[in-house]
Amino acid sequence: MTNPTSGRWAGFTWQALVARVRSLLLGAPLATSVQLEHRLPIIFALPVFASDALSSVSYATEELLLVLAEYGITDLVLYISFAIVALLIIVGISFRQAIHLYPAGGGSYSVVRDHLGRIPGSVAASALTIDYILTVAVSVSAGVAALTSTFPYLREHPGPVWLAILLIILITLVNLRGTRESGWTFALPAYSFVTMIGILIITSVYRYIAAGGNVAPAPVPPNVITAEPGGVFGFLAAFVIMHAFANGCAAMTGVEAVADGVTAFKPPEATNAARTLMILIGTLIFLFLGVGFATYIYHARPSETVTLVTQLAAHVFGTDIQANYSAILYYLTTFATLAVLMVAANTAFAGFPRLAAIVARDGYMPKALASLGDRLVFTRGILALTVVSIILVWALNANVTRLIGLYAVGVFLTFTLTQTAVVRRILDQRGPGWQRRLIIGGIGALATGIVTIVIAITKFADGAFIVLILIPVLVLIAMLIRRHYEWFDRTMIVHDYDYNPLADQPEPLTVLVLISSDIHRGILEGLECGRALTAHHPDSVLRAVHVELDPEKSARLKAKWEVFVEPYLGDKIKLDIVPSPYRWLIEPVLDYIDWTDLERTGDRVIVVLPEFETGNVITHFLHNFTARRLRTALLNRPHITVVSSRFFMRPMAWRLGRGGLVY
C-alpha cells in the first residue's frame, strides 16, 4: 500500500502551492476527536462571546449623544443611559433563564422554531444573520474610527474603508485557524479594554469627587457636531429622546451570543454560560454608565473625526507623552478599543457559522453550510460572513453612524421572539415555579417588544426600513430552499415500494468511442477501454464515431484505422464518420447518439471520451479543449454515461488533489 504521507515530489503544481500557503496560514488539519477538547472555559468564553456587547461601549454612548447634539440637549445623556441599563438588566435576567431552560444550546433560533413554529424561527434566523453581518461591519468600522481619531493621517492613507477591509480579512484568517486560537488571541484585548475604560471611569469619578463636582470641561473637538442648547419640546422632544435611546440600544447587541453558543462552553455548559452572562451584564453596566457619567461631567460633544472615547481619554490622560507619562494610557486606550472591537467582530465569526450550521441542518440554508471544515470551524459560513461584511463596509464607507441606522432592529426582534417562545414554553409545561418564570419571561418579552417597535419607528429612515424589507425576503428564500430539499428527498430517497434498478437483470451495453482526427495512443487506450466494457456480453454493442471537420484528415484517419484497429477489432467495431457541415464538433455527436439511442430503445448509452494529459500546465493550453467541452455537453444529457479514459503523456508527473500534497 502506498503511504499517503511519504510525499514523493513530482514537480510544481498550483494545488500544492495553495495547500502549503493554506496550511501555513490556517495550521494543520484537526481530527474530529479533538472537537471536545476545544470547549472553552469561562476565562476564554467571555472574550469570545461577550465582547460584542462590551466593545459597544466604545460607540453606543457616542451614537446616543449624536442624536441629542442635533438639538443641543447633550446633558440628557446620563438619564437615557440609566434607561438603557434598566432594559439591560431585564434582558440579562430573561436570557439567564433561557440558558437554563435550554441547556443544549442552539440559542434563539432553536427556541423560537421549537415553540413558535417554522416561520417565526426563520424570522429569528434572518434577523440574527443580518445583525451578525452588522456586528462585523459596525465593530470593524468603530475600531478604524478609534484608530483614525488617534492617528489622523491614517484617514488619508490607506483610508478608513481599506483599513476596515484589511481588518476583516485578518479576523477571517484568525477564525479559520479554529476556536482555541481564537480564545488565546482575543482574551488579552478584551481584558485590556475593560481595564483601560475602568481606569478612565475611576479616574473621572475620583477627580469629580476630589474637585467637588467642578471639573474642567473637555475641549471642543475638531469637526464638532453641535446646536444651540434648548429648543426642543413636545412630540419632537419625545421622538428625539426615543431616537437617542434606540441608538444607545446598540450597547445591548451581542448579549444573545452567550445563549446561542452554550455548546462551546466547558461542561457543565449551562451553568458556565449563565455565569458568563452575568459577568458580562455586570461589566457592561459598569462601563456603559461610567462612560455616560464621564461624558456628562466633562460636557463632551460628538465630532465627525474624533470618537467620544478618544476625546475622554485625551482629556483625562493627556496626549503628550513627553509632558505627562499618563498619556501612555491614552494610546493604550486606543489600542485596547481597536483590539476589543476586533474581538467583537469575532463574536459574529464565532456565532454566525454555528447558527448557519443549525439552520442549514433544518434545511433552511444551503446544506454546504452545515458541514465542518478542516479545522472544526464552519469554514464556509465564515467566508460568507467575510464577503458580505466587506461589501457592506465598502458600500457605507466604513461610517459607524450610517451602519448604526441598520443595527439593533434585528437583535431586538430576536430578543422579543425568544422571550415570547420562552413564555409559550413555560405556559405549555408549567413545571415547578412556573409562575415566577412566567413573570420574568413576560416582562422580558414585553420590554423587548416595545423597544423593537421604538427602534423600528425612530430609526426607520436611518436604514431600519432596509432590514424590515430584507427579513421577509430572507424568510421567503429560506422557505424556498427548504421546499427544494423536501422535493429532493421525495424524488431521490428510495423506499421499499420503489422501482429498484438492481432488481432487473443486467442489460447489454451500447458503448460509443469518440475518435479524434488522428489515431494516437490515447485513442487506442480509449478503444481498449470500450472493448473491455463490451467484451463479455454477446449482445453488447461497440461503436466508434468520428466527426469529419476536414475531409483530408478523415481520409488519413481511415487509412490508419485499417492498419492499427481493423486487425484486432475488425469484427466488433466499425468506424462511423459523421459529416459536420458547420465544423461543429459537439452537435453531430449528440445527433449521432440520438440516432443510436433510438435504435436500441431503453439502453444506457456509454460514451468513451479518449483524452490525453500533457502533464504540464502551459503546454496543456496548446491543445484544444474539445474533450472537456464534449464531457460537459454529454453530462448534461440524461441516459448517457460518460467514461473519461485519460492517457498520461508523463505518467510520473501526475498532479494529485490530495489536500494539496503532490506525490
Place this chain on the structure above:
Amino acid sequence: MTNPTSGRWAGFTWQALVARVRSLLLGAPLATSVQLEHRLPIIFALPVFASDALSSVSYATEELLLVLAEYGITDLVLYISFAIVALLIIVGISFRQAIHLYPAGGGSYSVVRDHLGRIPGSVAASALTIDYILTVAVSVSAGVAALTSTFPYLREHPGPVWLAILLIILITLVNLRGTRESGWTFALPAYSFVTMIGILIITSVYRYIAAGGNVAPAPVPPNVITAEPGGVFGFLAAFVIMHAFANGCAAMTGVEAVADGVTAFKPPEATNAARTLMILIGTLIFLFLGVGFATYIYHARPSETVTLVTQLAAHVFGTDIQANYSAILYYLTTFATLAVLMVAANTAFAGFPRLAAIVARDGYMPKALASLGDRLVFTRGILALTVVSIILVWALNANVTRLIGLYAVGVFLTFTLTQTAVVRRILDQRGPGWQRRLIIGGIGALATGIVTIVIAITKFADGAFIVLILIPVLVLIAMLIRRHYEWFDRTMIVHDYDYNPLADQPEPLTVLVLISSDIHRGILEGLECGRALTAHHPDSVLRAVHVELDPEKSARLKAKWEVFVEPYLGDKIKLDIVPSPYRWLIEPVLDYIDWTDLERTGDRVIVVLPEFETGNVITHFLHNFTARRLRTALLNRPHITVVSSRFFMRPMAWRLGRGGLVY
C-alpha cells in the same frame, strides 16, 4: 431519430441566451461549401486589403511634419514625400512580382519560410504580428484624432481612449460576421475617403495655379508645435531628415496585405491581386503627394489637438456651413477619414487571422488558431487581436505619435526578408527572364533593407527598441511551441512497431462505485452501472466504497444498504467504509484506490461516480459539488478511468450544449 432542428424548448438556460445574442450579432453559421462564394472581386478586395496603406495618408504626412517642425524646417515636407514615393514604387513593383511568383498566396511568411528557413520565417511572422496589432491601434487612434479635431468636446467625454476601445469592439463584431459583410460594410468609406482627399487636392492645385502660386497660408492651429525656422546643419540635419523619412514610411505599411491575402480574391487570384496592388500604389502616390503638396503651399503646421488633414480641409472648404456650403465637404472629409481608418484597422482583422492560421498549421502558434470558426473567419485570431490592440491603445493613451514610434520597423523587416527570399528563389530556379526578375527583387531587397536600418536607428528611442526586443522573444516562443508539438507527435502518434493495447486479450475489470452518505436513486443507478460493467466476466471485481464523515450517517447508510442493495448484489459486492478523521472526502478515496491498485497490479481501475442533476441552475448550488471535485481529482491520476453516471431529477429539463439551442 430525433430531429436536431425541431427545437423543443425546455426552459431558460444561459447557454441558450448566449447563443441567441451571438447569432443576433454574428449571423447564422455558414457551411464549409459556402467558402468559395465568399471570394472577393477587386471592387471589394481593394477596400479590405488596401485601406491600411490608403488611410495612412491621413497621418503619415503629419508624423513626418512633426519631426521637421521641431527644427522649423517644415518646408522640406515635399522633398521627403518624393523620396517616400520613390521607395513606394520600388516596393510596389517588387510585391507585384512576388504575387506572380507565389500565386497560391500565403504572403511573406510562407515565402520566407520556404526559401530562407524556419527562423527567418518565424521572424517574419513575429514582425507581421506586431505590425498587425499596431495597424489596429494606430488606425483607430488616428480615426479618433480626426473625430476629436472636428468635435473637440469628444476629447473631454468620453475621451479618446474610450472612443478608441469602442471602435475596436465595433470592428471586431463586424469581422466576426464574416468576410463578405466586411466587403460591403467597408467599400463605401474607402471610396469616400479617396474622393474627399481627391477633391481637397484638386481644389488646392487649382487655386494654386489660379492664384499664380500665391495662396493664403493656413491659419496657425491651436496647440501648434513650432520652432524658429532654420537652425539645423550637418549630422543632426541628416538625422532629422532620416527620422522624418522613417516616420513618413508609415504610409507604406499595409501594401503587403494584398500579397498575403491572394487566396481571398476571385479567380484568377494572382492577376486580380496584382491589379489591386497596382491600383493601390497609384492611388496612394496621388493622395500622399497631394497632401504633401497642400501642406507645402498652405504652410500648414502640426498641432497637438487638430490633425493636419482636418486643418487643410478647414482651410480649403471652410468650417461654417451657414457661411459657405462647401463647409459640408469639411465634415464629410472628417467622417470619410474616420471611416477609412476603421477599414484600415479591418485590414489587420482580415490579414492577421489568416497569417495566424498558416503559422499555427506549421506548429509555431497554438493549434487552436488554425481551426475555422462558425462563420468562415478565424474567430480566435480575431479575438486575440482585439484584446491585444485594446491593451495597447489603453497603455499608450490612443496617442498616434507615441504609437507611430513602434510602427513600421516590423513591416520593413518583413519587406526585406520577403524580397531576400524572392531573390533566393530566383537564383535557385533561374527560369526564363530570371535576370530581369533578379534586378527587381535585388533592388527591392536592398532598398527595403536600408530603410529598415534607417527606421530602426532613427526611431530606436521612440519605441522601435521594444519591437526589436519583442521579435526575438516571439521567435523563441514560436520555437518552444513547435518543440512541444513535435514532442507530442513523437509521444502520441502510433507507428507499426509500437505496442498496441488492442493486441492483447481484454482484461477483467476492477470497478469501484463511490457511495455518498445516503442510498438515493442516483446511487442505485451508479450501482446498476457498475454491475453492468462487471456482469459478464467471471474475474471482474465490483467494489463499493463510502467515506465516513459522520458515523451516525454511516450507520444509517449501512442499514439501508442491507435493505436495498444486499438482496440483489449481496454476492457480488461488499460496502467498504473508509474512515476520514480529518473529514476529507477526496483523499481517503485516493488512498483506497492506491490499495486496490496494488492488489491487482496492472489493472485498469474504473471508478463510477454516481451524480445527480437537479435540472435547475439555482437549486444546483444548494448541493455540494463533491462529485465534480472528485472527478477532477480522479482525472488527474493515471490508470484511473472515471465513469460519470448522472441521474436526472427532471429528465425533461436537461440542458444541451448544442450550439446553444435548447431542446
